[in-house]
Amino acid sequence: MRKTIFGRHYPVWGWAGLAAVLLLMFLVQPQAYRGLASVVHAAEQEAAEGAQSEAQGDGAAEESHQDSSCITCHDVFKETPIGDMVEPFLKGVHARAGLGCESCHGGDPSTSDKELSMSPDRGYKGVPARGDMPQFCGSCHSSAEYMRRFDPSLRIDQVAEYRTSVHGQKLAEGDANVATCISCHGVHGMLPASNPLASVHPANVADTCATCHADAELMAQYDLPADQPQLFKASVHGAAIYERNDFGAATCNDCHGNHGATPPGVESVAHVCGNCHGVQGELFSESSHEDIFQMFEMSACVTCHSNHEIAKPGEFMLAGEDSPCLQCHEDGDVGMEAAHAMAADISRLAAHVQEARDLLTRAEQAGMEVSSAQFDLHSAHEKVILARNLVHTIVPERVKETVAEGTAIAQSAEQSGNEAFEELRYRRTGLFVALFVIALAIVGLWMWIRRADEQLEESRQSA
Amino acid sequence: MPKRRSLLKAFLSGSIAASLLSIFYPIVRFLIPPDKPEASALSVSAGLSEDLAPNSGRIFRFGSQPGLVLRRPDGSLRAYSAMCTHLDCTVQYRADLQHIYCACHEGHYDLNGVPISGPPPRPLEEYSVKEVGGEIIVSKVS
């Protein structure tokens, strides 16, 4: 049937058919797009992965080791202990330096004949004995000329240091259970300490030490506790490392040394802590307690703050029931009185500063200008910190002096806050004046209205 | 009664004028800009440029917080928040070390405000600093 629009003929069925085809395309298109999209997506992903692995440099190490028969053969067994070291090795620092399996184990990587490649004639050394590890690693790592070729900034005295350590001494006595190079650094996939994946990165050191030092059975053989790693993780240093990624905080090797690992002796603890906590260390070393502690062979910092489970300090350490001062002093004696006095002074100042801060914040929220007083209050806050430092002098008068300075500042800040609220009240008075004037005007208007109404009445009556 | 009428008129116009004055007086005072043209929390003057010699620094007030402005040995200006990122003590400039130093726990920062030794965990907040007409103007980095 032919219809006309605007005088021109057109076939109905033709147009209907076209419309149907378009509708079908519209409905089907999501499916088609999805299929097409997935193909494109897969291709993109592959390309991205390829680029990523190239960027990681695995390709480079892999390429240069492709010729090594050790790698090629052992990699076939990558799921088993025979071959699972290949991948970590290729990612590690030795492979990147261009070293191969033969650099440590000897042998011939150019032939794929198992007998030849692992023949002692070709230099194959096999797996070194555990007790020989320091010497084995040291054959390269103690040679300055050799190490200079790869990283001139690396130290070359690790083995010498190791021999002075508890681990090294026990190893020399024949105990093979102690830590050697590979216990901490790993065997094949060694990474530098700056790499977050390395077993010797500050974030991982405690766990690495814990492999032995948290093993109660093993530690019992040496009469050592096995809770140090756990205690450390609960400490402020642990919190800094594990919660805030602040690697400036101390971990096992910072206090015990890494290669020369030995617990610091009683006389050296203060020096060790004092490397970071200089102010407190210095103040304490000038105090009366330094000599007393040495006399009784008590560790300077550890006696009060503990060694592994170092908690956040506070005034409770001077005045609480579990105060470390009570290890020597008794409640009521001169020492505890002094401790209580210092704690009371500092707490009072801290509370005063907080009160002043709250007052000024309230004034600020009400709309008053108190930034100058808030600025001054920073100095008062600083006095609290300094007073807490001065506790280490064990002289209450010095704490009192600083607290007095802080109190004066807090008082003046508080006064500014009060003055701000005074000003608010003064404004109210000013507004009352305005209110009075407005009231007068209202009275005047009212009188005028009365007069206008009277005049209106008069004019209406006379009309 | 003419006398009463004129008294009424005087009172009325007087009180209305007074009320209008009490309205316009605050408005006029409001329109005159205050001495400090901008909020002190946004931009402040940190003193005269000539008063800050190379390899020296000084503390100034930025709103309610301390700030440190320093001139490096090469003459360039830097400004940072003087609140130590460890426990909020006020840092200072150490000309002998060419470091920014916090006396509370011996924290050291380099002249870019980056901590190099001691407890501070983060760099100091940096401010933008310019010399305008002989004055050092410090403002928050936008």
Place this chain on the structure above:
Amino acid sequence: MIAKILTWMDDRLDISAMRHLAVNKTVPVHRFSWAYFLGGAVLFLLMIQLATGILLLLYYRPSAEEAYESVQFIVAEVEFGWLIRSMHSWSANLLVGVAFLHLFTTFFMKAYRKPRELTWTSGVLLLFLMLGFGFSGYLLPWNELAYFATQVGTDIVGAVPLIGHPLMVFLRGGEQVTGATLTRFFGFHVAVLPALTTVLILLHLGLVQKHGISVPPKLENKAYKTLPFLPNVLLRDVLAWYVLLAVLVTLCAFFPWELGTKADPFVSAPQGIRPEWYFLFMFETLKIIPSSVLGMEGETLGVLGFGLAALALILVPFWDYLAQRMGRPALLTWLGVLAVIYMAAMTMVGYL
């Protein structure tokens, strides 16, 4: 003297029609004629908002980094800045209150009947504009309460079916409430809404002058007393304005408007966030609707309900005409009473 000025203007601007109107304009006097002052009171408060708003505009900065500090600067450093700012905030609240009162009185006095339907419609639209002013202006100090109240409010807008999300994105200037929202609200508050208000007010006032002041139905076709606008009623108007000014000044003296804490998008919302009192009844209504009704989200139902209510409000003259035709003239009045009681009750619930 004044006569001379007027003649001068008449010779050039031909204001004789206006003069005639002004001189002859009368206002009915009856039991409820106090309500006639409410419209003028709204106008007065609007003028105060305009004046204080322009003054604040000289120091305010509409960006997320500077808004709070600039308001702090106004309140703490600028002479009488605290007064101008407090006046602006308090007058805003009074304005909305008096506007609602004006709405109720004109409704119950049936001032919307022929020929004043357009006056009513323009008035209702003006009320919506005033609510828009309140909502947009509340965010401008960029403090914590305002930030979260805006977030909640615009979230509710997003609940409108179909156009809700695009509308929300339009209002917020993005998906979230950010500095972009602040700048946008500022633009609405100082440019868009004032422009629309000006047009509608000219229409509204022009219509009021044209049609004269209405009387309640009971007084129609009866004799009633009148007062001439000039000078008697105008003087009373001015008196009412002075009283309003006194109330404002008292409020500023005893309840100065606080600054609050600066908004921080990363802090979780404090407890008890709620909108300003004039939105409270809607907010509480949404809270009592169950979360799902007949397969629709409760919030969507609530928002649709408000939309319908707003439409119904605009069409009040039409409903009254219908009610008259049905022979039930008091029906609308009773509905109005119910509505007022509901709004008052829900507002009080919000404060419990």
